[in-house]
Amino acid sequence: ENAATLAVFDGNGTTADGHLVPLLANVGGAKDAVAAAALGAQGVGLFRTEFCFLERDTEPTVEEQTAAYKAVFDAFPGKKVVLRTLDAGADKPLPFLTDATEPNPALGVRGYRTDFTTPGVLERQLEAIALAAAGSEADVWVMAPMISTAAEAARFAQLCAAAGIKTPGVMVEVPSAALTAATVLAEVGFASLGTNDLTQYAMAADRQLGPLAELNTPWQPAVLRLVQLTVAGSAEEGSSKPVGVCGEAAADPALAVVLAGLGVSTLSMTARSLAAVGTVLKTVTLEQAQDLARLALSAPSATEARDWVRAKLPILEELG
Ligand code: PEP
Ligand code: MG
Numbered sequence: 001e002n003a004a005t006l007a008v009f010d011g012n013g014t015t016a017d018g019h020l021v022p023l024l025a026n027v028g029g030a031k032d033a034v035a036a037a038a039l040g041a042q043g044v045g046l047f048r049t050e051f052c053f054l055e056r057d058t059e060p061t062v063e064e065q066t067a068a069y070k071a072v073f074d075a076f077p078g079k080k081v082v083l084r085t086l087d088a089g090a091d092k093p094l095p096f097l098t099d100a101t102e103p104n105p106a107l108g109v110r111g112y113r114t115d116f117t118t119p120g121v122l123e124r125q126l127e128a129i130a131l132a133a134a135g136s137e138a139d140v141w142v143m144a145p146m147i148s149t150a151a152e153a154a155r156f157a158q159l160c161a162a163a164g165i166k167t168p169g170v171m172v173e174v175p176s177a178a179l180t181a182a183t184v185l186a187e188v189g190f191a192s193l194g195t196n197d198l199t200q201y202a203m204a205a206d207r208q209l210g211p212l213a214e215l216n217t218p219w220q221p222a223v224l225r226l227v228q229l230t231v232a233g234s235a236e237e238g239s240s241k242p243v244g245v246c247g248e249a250a251a252d253p254a255l256a257v258v259l260a261g262l263g264v265s266t267l268s269m270t271a272r273s274l275a276a277v278g279t280v281l282k283t284v285t286l287e288q289a290q291d292l293a294r295l296a297l298s299a300p301s302a303t304e305a306r307d308w309v310r311a312k313l314p315i316l317e318e319l320g
Contacts, residue, residue: 007275009040024268030071036271043080045268046246057095065128073136087145111146126163143169153187173197178226181233195247218249219302231263253280261293
């Protein structure tokens with residue numbers, strides 16, 4: 001499967017009435033980034049930097065990191081690229097950062113938390129990001145995974161500032177961050193909802209366990225409520241800050257419409273889903289998307305939320 005066999009998304013993500021919702025790609029390195037650009041991504045909404053170093057048992061040097069990041073930035077000159085600092089641990093262990101003997105890795109020292117036990121790695125990564133950004137034409141934004149508190153967001157923003165990075169943000173994928181979005185977002189410039197982990201933690205259901213798949217869907221009204229609270233929190237500080245979605249929820253065209261209706265500003269997904277999401281989004285007005293969001297939030301179950309919304313989007317049948 002490559003760009004040539006997949007539908008290409010052509011244009012800008014927008015509702016029928018012209019409300020813009022840029023459609024971005026999730027990438028793990030330069031190869032993905034080049035493919036995403038060819039498939040019409042308007043930028044990168046999630047660069048999973050840990051994917052560049054999964055096989056490493058030693059920390060990559062600043063030079064190696066700079067080269068890996070610049071290769072992704074160079075696929076999107078003049079476009080937004082949201083880079084995530086190393087999200088090591090749980091489903092993405094990195095031998096040089098994570099402890100394989102933890103009893104509960106999903107609740108353990110993962111993501112931003114590795115800075116508690118291995119200080120210095122994050123600073124060196126930020127140094128490499130700043131160097132790569134300075135040498136590229138991309139509009140580079142930088143966010144930390146697994147932020148749980150406003151204090152963590154503040155410290156991450158400080159580290160970014162010290163490295164000369166002016167666009168710090170956080171992933172909202174821990175329910176505590178969603179529930180305190182106003183104070184978390186007061187510390188940084190933007191947030192991106194990681195609905196994969198947000199669902200796992202809201203539903204207390206390991207995202208990797210097949211038997212829990214019914215629980216583990218972002219159609220759960222509880223998860224949609226956390227999305228709504230995050231967007232509401234971002235508006236509380238007066239100047240509303242961008243809140244995107246970069247979990248796989250954004251790749252489900254019907255759910256993408258609901259997310260737009262909940263007020264998220266960008267949708268980032270696997271590049272092969274861009275064309276379908278763009279096609280469905282432009283069949284509804286913002287007001288209709290908001291109505292569908294209300295409908296989904298009012299559903300008693302994930303199944304009903306999905307069925308009720310899908311029934312109101314006839315275009316889905318044409319897409320198959
Ligand atoms: C998420 O948790 O939704 C996310 C986008 O990050 P990852 O899947 O890499 O944990
Ligand atoms: Mg995550």
